[in-house]
Amino acid sequence: MPQLNEQANLNGDTPAEVDADVIVVRDLRKNYGELTAVDGLSFSVHAGETYGLLGPNGAGKTTTMRMLSGLSPVSSGKITVAGIDVIKDSRAVREVMGVVTQHDGLDGGLTVFQNLFLYGFLAGLTRQRAKDRAHEVLDFFSLRDRSKANVYELSGGMKRRLSIARSMMTSPSVIVMDEPTTGLDPQSRNRVWEELAVLKELGATVLLSTHYMEEATILCDRLLIMDHGKILDEGTPDQMIERHAPSEITQLRAEPAALRSVRDYLGERDIGYREVGALVSVTGANGDRPDLSGLTSVEGIRTTYRAGNLEDVFLAITGRELRDS
């Protein structure tokens, strides 16, 4: 009978050697018949690090997360988590790893507290420990006053936070989160980010997938950008931006009447740009502000400048928008 692994707590003293890579993925592949969802993925996550898989929908993020959690059979390759071979011993991995699946997967037949308790019990905690721990995580996620509520009474943000709370029941040394804030309103998203920042402070090793570049920028120490099941690049957010994005982007917010003039002007001078809605981002030569002096006479244009970001990185590597692809 498995017992709570007290070694694996949030104080950073993971069972494996502290410097070791907690998650190691080598040449991971997943085929669904003809379709290759994950195509030779390799990466490592260090202890205490928050590592992001960034990519558009359909990039293979969820499939990768599911293979890590033992919820999807691996076609080929190798995954180790805390020194345990996921393919050979998926049960043992699930003992030490907290998983936040893409859908909350909350049990509508039970209360908030019972959801946590059941998860803890199934994971191997004693009844008393599961009870105590449920109260602890409810406090941490400020859900104590919702303890007796039915899960369907919760808001989307609360449900998400509860499902993250649930993954903390066993004080796991590794937490895997599949799109922790997808579908949340900005306020709830900020709340989740704050809480994940605290978890990081506490020393948790986190692997998360996301298609929000703000999320990746704010939370991740390192990340990889993937598309079509392949890694496009890997590094810290700053490194990636330095490598692939202009250091500064000029943004023109043009009124519909002015938009044509903007397009013509940029087109004639062969200045690279992209349009999202009525916002034109001008990606001039790296470091240099493109010469837009000819546009000053056009009415209805507001010009702002911003730093390059992961969105630009993704665009530069794939030629596609992260948000809309």
Add this chain to the structure above:
Amino acid sequence: MNIAIPTPGIRRRSVTGLWLRHAVAFVRYWKFVITWVLIEPVIALVAVGFGIGKLVTEVEGADTYAEFVTPGLIMGSAMFHALFETSWNAYNRIDNDVYETALTTPITVLEVTLGDISWAITRALMTTIGVAVVAAMLGWLDGWWAIGILIPAIMVGAMFGAMGFLFSAVAPHTTFLTLVFTLVATPLYFFSGSFFPISILPDWVEPIAWAMPLTPGVHVARGFGLGQFDTSHLWAGLYMVLLTALMWPAAVYLLKRRLIK
């Protein structure tokens, strides 16, 4: 560091945990569930026992029609409960990712079926005990042998618990599960020797009726209800074990295909 838990084998914690989950959910909603566990089958029992019992004055093997029909009605109710648990309820757990969540803990799909089918058996036992107590008060079930009805109730619970998963594991939507009742439960309820002896059916229908999975349950339950046994009861018991042994692994296979992909 010792965190290596052997993967094969059955982890008792998984099974008791899921059973406990169902028990807790049952207690939360008992006022609703009890109407089906007890009140609905008792209404059927009383209506058939008194109503049809007045018309039928002679039935093979039993003194009264009510005594004849009681074990059959009890098994029918046990079947409905077991089937419902692992078809409708299990489908909802698939659809709402409740199993997926459970599978992120150290649980296997086999253990999921063990936990859920053990709850299906529990429901079959609850309705069996409830209806049997009412029947005993009416004098339609008596003698110590009647306690033995718990045995076919467990067997029917396990068999139809496994069968329910064959539907929920492949169901594309809840409407599909209507088939559980239109194709399985309702025909079996009426053609498994509950209301009339199979021997009065046309000759060519008789073997078909005997092959139906609820028939052996009703047969064994009636043996206990009337306190009359012969070797046919043993064969009926073995037949139920065989059907369960065939359907359970199929249920695990299909559920695995649905959940681990």
